[in-house]
Amino acid sequence: MTTRDGDQQADAAAMSTGQLIASVRDDVSTLVRDEVELAKAELRESAARAGVGGALGLGAAYLAMLASIVLVIAAGYGLTALGLHAGWAFLIVGGVLLLLAALLVLIARGRFAKVSGPKRTQRAAARVRAALQPGPRT
Numbered sequence: 264m265t266t267r268d269g270d271q272q273a274d275a276a277a278m279s280t281g282q283l284i285a286s287v288r289d290d291v292s293t294l295v296r297d298e299v300e301l302a303k304a305e306l307r308e309s310a311a312r313a314g315v316g317g318a319l320g321l322g323a324a325y326l327a328m329l330a331s332i333v334l335v336i337a338a339g340y341g342l343t344a345l346g347l348h349a350g351w352a353f354l355i356v357g358g359v360l361l362l363l364a365a366l367l368v369l370i371a372r373g374r375f376a377k378v379s380g381p382k383r384t385q386r387a388a389a390r391v392r393a394a395l396q397p398g399p400r401t
Contacts, residue, residue, distance in 0.1 A: 335360065 278286070335356055342352030 339349070339353040339356045342355060343349045347355070
């Protein structure tokens with residue numbers, strides 16, 4: 264009685280070098296194809312989850328925006344209740360909002376100024392380009 268390993272060894276001994284290389288090529292091709300299919304399946308599942316998460320996040324952002332509008336109106340009416348004329352009360356609330364917006368713009372400009380390109384990727388691309396150029400290498 265022979266084992267499976269014994270059968271494979273006997274088959275491998277009977278095969279020519281070209282047949283062995285073709286067999287290895289086919290096995291590697293099948294392995295790569297299966298890995299790509301697995302990655303696609305995992306990405307589809309992840310994308311579906313990300314889509315649901317994104318939709319929930321957008322819903323939460325929309326509700327927060329509505330709540331902020333209600334709170335701004337409440338602040339205006341609160342200043343009116345303190346004795347300010349309604350026009351002045353809402354003008355003060357609008358001015359405060361504009362000041363907050365200006366502050367956020369300044370902070371954002373500072374952050375954007377610190378953004379740089381993908382330095383490591385640029386260095387790697389330059390090394391690849393230099394390696395592929397014809398001529399003497401140093």
